[in-house]
Amino acid sequence: MPTLEQDKEDKTELRDRIASSQIWRSIFRHGFDDTQRNRVLQMTAGFLLHTRPVKVWTHGIRLRYTWGAGGLTFLMFVVACITGVVLMFYYRPVPEYAYADMKYLKFDIPFGMFMRNMHRWSAHAMVLLVLVHMLRVFLTGSYKKPREFNWVIGVCLLTLTLLLSFTGYLLPWDQLSIWAVTVGTNMARATPFLGHEGPFSEFLPFISPRYDARSLLLGGTIVAQGTLLRFYVLHCIVLPIFAIWFVMVHFYRIRKDGGISGPNKALEPPLVARPVPAGQIAPESSPPKASGALPENQPGQENQSARKSEGESE
Amino acid sequence: MTASSTPKADAGDRAALPAKVFAWPGLLRIESLVALAAIIILCVWSITIDAPLEEPANPAITPNPAKAPWYFLGLQELLVYFDPWIAGVVIPGLCIVGLMAIPYLDVNLKGNGYYTFKRRAFAISTFLFGFLGLWIIPIVIGVFFRGPGWNLFWPWEHWDIHKVVAQNNVNLGNLIGIKNYLAEAVLGIVFLSAWYVVPPLVLWRKKYAESPTLKAMGLTRFVITAFLFQSMMLVPLKIFARLVLHVKYFLVLPWFNV
Numbered sequence: 359m360p361t362l363e364q365d366k367e368d369k370t371e372l373r374d375r376i377a378s379s380q381i382w383r384s385i386f387r388h389g390f391d392d393t394q395r396n397r398v399l400q401m402t403a404g405f406l407l408h409t410r411p412v413k414v415w416t417h418g419i420r421l422r423y424t425w426g427a428g429g430l431t432f433l434m435f436v437v438a439c440i441t442g443v444v445l446m447f448y449y450r451p452v453p454e455y456a457y458a459d460m461k462y463l464k465f466d467i468p469f470g471m472f473m474r475n476m477h478r479w480s481a482h483a484m485v486l487l488v489l490v491h492m493l494r495v496f497l498t499g500s501y502k503k504p505r506e507f508n509w510v511i512g513v514c515l516l517t518l519t520l521l522l523s524f525t526g527y528l529l530p531w532d533q534l535s536i537w538a539v540t541v542g543t544n545m546a547r548a549t550p551f552l553g554h555e556g557p558f559s560e561f562l563p564f565i566s567p568r569y570d571a572r573s574l575l576l577g578g579t580i581v582a583q584g585t586l587l588r589f590y591v592l593h594c595i596v597l598p599i600f601a602i603w604f605v606m607v608h609f610y611r612i613r614k615d616g617g618i619s620g621p622n623k624a625l626e627p628p629l630v631a632r633p634v635p636a637g638q639i640a641p642e643s644s645p646p647k648a649s650g651a652l653p654e655n656q657p658g659q660e661n662q663s664a665r666k667s668e669g670e671s672e
Numbered sequence: 673m674t675a676s677s678t679p680k681a682d683a684g685d686r687a688a689l690p691a692k693v694f695a696w697p698g699l700l701r702i703e704s705l706v707a708l709a710a711i712i713i714l715c716v717w718s719i720t721i722d723a724p725l726e727e728p729a730n731p732a733i734t735p736n737p738a739k740a741p742w743y744f745l746g747l748q749e750l751l752v753y754f755d756p757w758i759a760g761v762v763i764p765g766l767c768i769v770g771l772m773a774i775p776y777l778d779v780n781l782k783g784n785g786y787y788t789f790k791r792r793a794f795a796i797s798t799f800l801f802g803f804l805g806l807w808i809i810p811i812v813i814g815v816f817f818r819g820p821g822w823n824l825f826w827p828w829e830h831w832d833i834h835k836v837v838a839q840n841n842v843n844l845g846n847l848i849g850i851k852n853y854l855a856e857a858v859l860g861i862v863f864l865s866a867w868y869v870v871p872p873l874v875l876w877r878k879k880y881a882e883s884p885t886l887k888a889m890g891l892t893r894f895v896i897t898a899f900l901f902q903s904m905m906l907v908p909l910k911i912f913a914r915l916v917l918h919v920k921y922f923l924v925l926p927w928f929n930v
Contacts, residue, residue, distance in 0.1 A: 397696045397697075401694075401695050407695075407696070407700075410695050410699060410700075411695055412694065412696075413692040413693060413694055413695060414692060414699045415692055416691060416692065416693055416698075418699075419693070419698055419699050421702065421706070429703060429706065429707070430707075430710050433707050433710055433711075434714075437714065457728045457729065460725055472718055474723050475717075475721070475723050476715070476718040478723035479714060479718055479723070480714055483714065485743050489803075493803060496795075496803075497787055497796065498783075498785060498786060499783040499784045499785065499786075499788075499792060499795075500784070500785060501774060501775040501778075502778065502780075502781070502783075502784040503775075503784070506776060509772075510775070513768060513771045517768055523741065523743065527741050530723075531729045532725050532726040532727060532728060532729055533727050533729060533733070533735055534724060534726045536731065537734065537735050537738040537739075538738070538740050538741055541740045541748060542741075542744055544756070544760075545747070545751075545759070545760020545761060546760070547756075548755065548756035548757035548760055548761060550762075553757070553761075557928035558928075580731060581729075582731075620785040621784075621785045622785055
């Protein structure tokens with residue numbers, strides 16, 4: 359019987375042997391000791407984590423500041439993507455089969471209903487969280503310079519989220535879906551110029567119930583098989599590609615715009631009428647170690663060294 | 673990189689916190705915990721509550737009421753007060769464009785990166801009014817208070833499909849006794865033009881001299897902001913006019929009505 363110490367030693371030895379093997383070293387390029395070098399390498403050496411900076415603003419990791427809403431929106435998107443792919447294995451976007459496949463998912467497929475529930479509720483949570491995230495970004499004024507364009511991308515993502523959710527709404531092909539989509543797409547026939555019941559459509563002779571903005575969405579004059587296929591393709595291919603693309607740009611620009619937003623006195627006019635030269639910082643507000651150019655700061659980006667932990671305190 | 677500050681273990685008071693910490697483990701720990709909590713909640717939610725599935729689609733049977741998904745019920749609610757081309761096309765379009773324009777219209781440098789109401793009173797109250805008043809509340813009304821015929825019902829009230837609601841709405845012109853179509857159209861145009869032009873013009877003329885904000889905005893930004901703001905406020909104005917004065921349209925033209 360090996361003693362406890364021997365056992366522990368064997369395990370440590372085994373761990374070290376695995377961690378120093380050629381296969382392991384070819385995959386993970388960082389060690390596991392808690393050193394600064396390893397903390398940097400863990401973030402930069404792999405693909406997934408390199409999307410985040412090596413160092414982050416202290417205030418930016420407070421839940422009280424970000425509410426975690428943006429990251430959770432992305433998490434919900436990932437969950438919806440994974441469960442959505444599973445659902446695609448069992449679903450046929452044809453009126454004859456679509457509804458039957460819902461029942462099949464519910465009664466015959468192991469965890470089929472769980473997958474469908476997870477897909478549906480994560481999609482609803484995503485819509486909710488994207489609204490919460492937008493509210494947080496507005497309340498903290500994070501859309502202001504230099505992050506104006508990332509807000510614009512965010513509005514595109516809000517629109518894409520709503521469209522993704524709306525196109526998915528039709529796919530179960532039950533009464534709830536087709537009538538909700540009928541109500542939603544009915545508005546398109548009132549599009550100015552391009553809808554057959556919209557104002558000024560009489561000036562465009564080729565606009566008719568069969569050829570207008572609504573029939574483009576429906577693939578016909580009513581919600582039928584053409585609509586189901588269109589919404590399926592939009593939901594599973596077109597909109598996710600756009601969403602992934604915009605999300606990548608959204609995340610990339612967070613980094614390029616100087617990380618998560620935070621209080622920055624250098625960008626603000628002083629409340630008290632006291633002339634402060636541009637770029638100069640009130641000495642008491644700068645923590646000693648944070649001053650000077652930080653590695654992540656590119657030239658021309660905001661100088662965050664003037665920030666206080668709370669912007670309100672004067 | 674290696675010369676940067678390390679996270680302090682005894683970070684009791686906030687002033688002592690370093691400006692930056694290593695993302696590993698500072699950020700990743702909290703991210704993983706929040707993600708874990710979210711996935712657990714989602715799993716419990718998915719186990720306990722099934723996604724809805726009604727009878728098979730049947731184009732011959734229209735449910736009453738036919739409701740859009742909850743996040744579009746705000747727009748469906750607007751259909752009560754506006755024609756479809758405004759409620760379904762113009763207003764959503766203006767919402768998207770207006771939201772995108774916000775960073776370029778807001779010239780206030782204050783309140784960037786922290787919570788404050790005092791320094792951004794107009795921006796925040798306008799946004800909250802639009803977000804809560806014109807988006808969230810109509811959704812709540814649409815989800816819980818709309819029944820057959822899109823009539824208002826209390827959540828506990830029986831949905832009487834034969835409920836009769838008097839529709840005695842009249843156009844703005846009729847309201848003040850104008851019977852002539854042309855005169856009515858002119859009145860409508862004058863009214864809407866005044867809505868868009870007079871309040872911003874008065875504000876600009878009266879406040880420009882003493883307001884650094886208006887000077888910083890310049891005329892172009894001001895005109896766009898005023899247009900978007902007045903368009904937003906047209907929605908509660910129309911709701912008020914409909915509910916209190918029973919106004920159907922402000923403006924009636926051969927091509928469209930507002």
